Amino acid sequence: MSGERILDVDQLTMRFGGIVAVQDLSFAAERRKITALIGPNGAGKTTVFNCITGFYKPTGGAIRLTHDDGREIALERLNDFRIAKQAKVARTFQNIRLFPGMTVLENLMVAQHNMLMRASGFTLLGLVGVPAYRDAEKRAIDLATDWLKRVSLLDRADDAAGNLAYGDQRRLEIARAMCTEPALLCLDEPAAGLNARESAALSELLLSIRNELGTSILLIEHDMSVVMEISDHIVVMDHGVKIAQGTPREVRDDPKVIAAYLGADEEEAMAVMESGS
Amino acid sequence: MTAPSTHTTKPATGIPALLKTGFINAVIALVLFSLMVGIRTEAGSEGQLTYWTRFGELASLVAAVFGGSIVIELLRQWIGPTGAEKLVPPAVQSGMSFVGRYLAPALLIFTLLVPVIFYNQRYILDLAILVLTYVMLGWGLNVVVGLAGLLDLGYVAFYAVGAYSYALLATNFGWSFWICLPLAGILAAFWGVLLGFPVLRLRGDYLAIVTLAFGEIIRLVLINWQTLTGGPNGVSGIPRPTLFGIPLNNSDEGLAAKLGIEYSPTHRIVFLFYLILALALLTNWVTIRLRRLPIGRAWEALREDEVACRALGINTTTTKLTAFATGAMFGGFAGAFFATRQGFISPESFTFQESALVLAIVVLGGMGSQLGVALAALSMIGGFELFRGLETYRMLVFGWAMVLIMIWRPRGLVGHRAPTVYLKKAQAISSDLVKEGHG
Ligand SMILES: Nc1ncnc2c1ncn2[C@@H]1O[C@H](COP(=O)(O)OP(=O)(O)OP(=O)(O)O)[C@@H](O)[C@H]1O
Ligand SMILES: [Mg+2]
Numbered sequence: 001m002s003g004e005r006i007l008d009v010d011q012l013t014m015r016f017g018g019i020v021a022v023q024d025l026s027f028a029a030e031r032r033k034i035t036a037l038i039g040p041n042g043a044g045k046t047t048v049f050n051c052i053t054g055f056y057k058p059t060g061g062a063i064r065l066t067h068d069d070g071r072e073i074a075l076e077r078l079n080d081f082r083i084a085k086q087a088k089v090a091r092t093f094q095n096i097r098l099f100p101g102m103t104v105l106e107n108l109m110v111a112q113h114n115m116l117m118r119a120s121g122f123t124l125l126g127l128v129g130v131p132a133y134r135d136a137e138k139r140a141i142d143l144a145t146d147w148l149k150r151v152s153l154l155d156r157a158d159d160a161a162g163n164l165a166y167g168d169q170r171r172l173e174i175a176r177a178m179c180t181e182p183a184l185l186c187l188d189e190p191a192a193g194l195n196a197r198e199s200a201a202l203s204e205l206l207l208s209i210r211n212e213l214g215t216s217i218l219l220i221e222h223d224m225s226v227v228m229e230i231s232d233h234i235v236v237m238d239h240g241v242k243i244a245q246g247t248p249r250e251v252r253d254d255p256k257v258i259a260a261y262l263g264a265d266e267e268e269a270m271a272v273m274e275s276g277s
Numbered sequence: 278m279t280a281p282s283t284h285t286t287k288p289a290t291g292i293p294a295l296l297k298t299g300f301i302n303a304v305i306a307l308v309l310f311s312l313m314v315g316i317r318t319e320a321g322s323e324g325q326l327t328y329w330t331r332f333g334e335l336a337s338l339v340a341a342v343f344g345g346s347i348v349i350e351l352l353r354q355w356i357g358p359t360g361a362e363k364l365v366p367p368a369v370q371s372g373m374s375f376v377g378r379y380l381a382p383a384l385l386i387f388t389l390l391v392p393v394i395f396y397n398q399r400y401i402l403d404l405a406i407l408v409l410t411y412v413m414l415g416w417g418l419n420v421v422v423g424l425a426g427l428l429d430l431g432y433v434a435f436y437a438v439g440a441y442s443y444a445l446l447a448t449n450f451g452w453s454f455w456i457c458l459p460l461a462g463i464l465a466a467f468w469g470v471l472l473g474f475p476v477l478r479l480r481g482d483y484l485a486i487v488t489l490a491f492g493e494i495i496r497l498v499l500i501n502w503q504t505l506t507g508g509p510n511g512v513s514g515i516p517r518p519t520l521f522g523i524p525l526n527n528s529d530e531g532l533a534a535k536l537g538i539e540y541s542p543t544h545r546i547v548f549l550f551y552l553i554l555a556l557a558l559l560t561n562w563v564t565i566r567l568r569r570l571p572i573g574r575a576w577e578a579l580r581e582d583e584v585a586c587r588a589l590g591i592n593t594t595t596t597k598l599t600a601f602a603t604g605a606m607f608g609g610f611a612g613a614f615f616a617t618r619q620g621f622i623s624p625e626s627f628t629f630q631e632s633a634l635v636l637a638i639v640v641l642g643g644m645g646s647q648l649g650v651a652l653a654a655l656s657m658i659g660g661f662e663l664f665r666g667l668e669t670y671r672m673l674v675f676g677w678a679m680v681l682i683m684i685w686r687p688r689g690l691v692g693h694r695a696p697t698v699y700l701k702k703a704q705a706i707s708s709d710l711v712k713e714g715h716g
Binding site: 053055080081082083084085090091093097098099100101102103105106109110111112113114116117120123126127137141145154157158159160162163176177180 | 563566567570571572574575577578580581582584585586587588589590591592593599694696697698699700701702703704706707708710711712
């Protein structure tokens with residue numbers, strides 16, 4: 001790891017009563033890079049996300065976000081909505097959380113709430129319909145339209161989000177997160193439930209977000225084809241601790257990782273690998 | 278083996294299941310009614326307790342509950358929500374949407390003409406004012422329950438705060454209605470925020486119970502704070518509204534004398550009618566506008582998924598508080614109107630029954646729909662009057678009508694949501710997708 005860091009997780013620990021979901025976890029995510037967080041089921045990946053985005057208060061440790069201008073924010077001290085609003089961290093959920101009874105476009109408008117609130121003079125100016133607010137709303141619709149094009153949902157803009165197919169809902173959730181114009185985008189298993197073609201499209205979308213917009217991405221994913229193809233750096237967790245990290249190549253060949261995934265111990269995994277090569 | 282499995286995934290519809298439902302309900306009825314109906318007690322001629330049993334009546338009640346619950350269960354399965362929508366052919370549905378488009382303007386024009394058409398029918402005018410009051414209350418509560426998805430069982434508290442604000446300010450300081458009206462709204466909104474703070478962390482049933490308690494607390498304070506509110510005797514001699522200072526009475530300064538026309542008490546009724554109509558339309562206009570502003574969208578998003586709202590950087594605390602305050606403000610306006618119309622208020626007018634009635638209007642109307650709420654207020658208050666001839670059976674018939682409507686349209690009269698913004702074409706969203714909120 002040499003580049004500029006956007007996120008530093010330092011000795012993060014999260015306990016639920018007797019369960020230690022995450023223990024002394026330290027890793028970093030680089031700016032304008034895709035960092036993947038992988039590990040078997042129950043490894044504690046979603047818990048790490050919930051700590052970063054403020055849905056859980058960590059039992060211990062520090063999470064530091066560094067903005068472009070050098071401003072540092074201690075995420076473990078902020079509330080969930082402040083992390084999204086001030087620290088500019090956006091996230092998606094493992095079980096999609098859209099606003100199903102609102103249209104696709106409305107979902108993307110809600111994402112621009114804080115910008116529109118300011119433009120509407122905290123509702124009072126908007127109520128009388130000042131031109132400045134109408135301009136802001138138009139810009140918001142333009143941004144939403146732009147994202148609908150990127151995730152190829154433009155023709156579904158006026159449909160209820162709950163009526164979209166599963167894969168479309170996943171992409172809409174990413175578009176909604178991006179409409180908050182985040183510095184760091186956290187995606188919890190975006191490829192879950194997608195078919196091969198949709199997964200490939202997703203990889204392309206994430207690469208374009210990184211390359212064209214320069215947004216840093218933190219990615220939890222079980223689909224190894226996606227992870228290996230697009231990640232710049234991979235952190236592997238098992239039972240709440242980090243067991244390996246490195247480039248896709250390094251991680252793929254790490255016996256500890258293979259052991260964790262196969263549920264076997266290290267020697268066995270080594271044996272499997274050696275016999276394979 | 279691979280027989281095409283068409284719509285055969287109904288819930289257990291067998292006769293045993295039906296009998297079981299009926300039996301359970303009959304047992305509940307038996308327990309409830311055995312003391313209420315089965316045994317009749319009275320003070321005898323010498324003051325001693327006499328009682329006798331009425332097992333015949335008890336048996337027929339229990340049998341009616343047994344039969345009734347089976348009928349309801351069958352109705353639910355045959356013309357239930359899934360069945361009913363499929364039974365309606367598309368042509369009829371598009372016809373209904375055509376009616377829907379022109380229903381609201383037609384209703385508005387008719388309402389504007391009501392005082393002209395029914396000028397000599399005082400009863401109808403009074404009823405229309407009552408209906409409009411409930412339309413306004415329904416629209417106000419709709420912000421909290423229908424849009425933000427927060428179940429508020431104590432809405433009457435804000436109605437009471439508005440009514441007492443006007444009554445006390447006007448009787449003690451002699452302030453005019455037009456100064457007190459905004460004050461009543463502001464005070465009610467203030468109480469809305471005060472209520473909002475403690476209940477923000479609560480959801481669903483807990484929220485409902487705390488708001489219910491809040492409504493009762495306000496009523497009890499009104500009863501017990503005798504020095505300020507006059508206690509159970511209420512406040513009387515509340516000034517009638519004036520047309521910008523010109524009273525609507527039979528004096529030389531009155532409007533009739535100034536216009537040089539003959540005085541009639543109907544003038545004031547007509548004035549009150551247009552006053553509440555204007556207030557209700559203001560509520561409607563503001564709500565429709567708010568829905569299209571970020572705050573309104575945030576309310577609806579909150580109803581759909583609170584966690585997702587927070588992940589998008591929306592401050593759910595202030596969003597909920599603004600919903601409470603806005604709903605409460607409209608309730609306060611309606612309360613001030615109520616006070617000036619009645620000229621006398623007492624805590625008896627602000628019981629839980631009122632909250633329940635307004636909530637029933639919102640639910641029956643289809644949560645979130647402005648037109649639906651107006652129709653529901655009309656049918657509930659108007660229907661209630663229609664059944665007046667039935668005397669003691671009024672409540673029973675009315676209850677049955679409600680049950681049937683909720684079986685027929687479980688999501689309310691207007692069962693779809695209109696989007697607040699669109700790219701190409703605004704499409705109504707089926708209520709199946711729209712969440713009800715969880716508090
Ligand atoms: N709110 C909670 N209360 C109690 N235990 C929890 C809570 N959240 C997570 N856990 C526990 O923490 C451990 C890690 O869960 P987590 O959801 O983070 O795993 P994960 O790596 O995301 O798994 P998956 O790949 O299945 O999504 C699990 O044992 C889980 O039961
Ligand atoms: Mg997970």
